[in-house]
Amino acid sequence: MATDVDVFAVKERIVDILDSDTALFDATGASGKVRKVTAGAPRMSRLDKETTVPQIWVTNDVIIDDSKRRTSTQSNAPLTTEHTLRFRIILIDDAKDGPKAEEKLDDFVKLINEDITENYDLRTPGGAESTSVADSCVVEQVSELNPQFTGLFRSGRVIKLKVIVTTG
DSSP, rough: OTSOOOOHHHHOOOOOOTTOTTTBBTTTTOSSSEEEEEEEEOOOOOOGOOOOOOOEEEEEEEEEEEEOOOEETTTEEEEEEEEEEEEEEEEEESSSSSHHHHHEEEEEHHHHHHHHHHHOOOTTTTTOOOOOOSSEEEEEEESSGGGGGGSEEEEEEEEEEEEEEEEO
């Protein structure tokens, strides 16, 4: 993986964008809002014991960085490289009431989709274009966290993001 892209900084910027949406996030535990947004992977084996819900994690996908040389080279080094970064936004909530839990998760996904669309270049929330850390960011897929959990202790969604960053 290239050292010129700070992958964790990109994840942190996504966290900042989600944190800044007052319709989505409230750290005080307001009803109907996400209580915590974290950069990094959750401990999947402990999701059933997680007490801070609803909660979001922004983590790497299976393929993290797919790099392509986009222009000529100089001194045997590429002048411009396009990095396709892949991330997952993992969202969990209680599943005590299946239909209500599903509706709540769908509402959260809608808000996250809107946040990503509005901040397609991952700039600082409310910031200038010069604060962007990506050329583009799009939601590619939304799926259930684990279909085996449906109607049990936790319910969740996995939102897959594709982020393009050009370096050089």
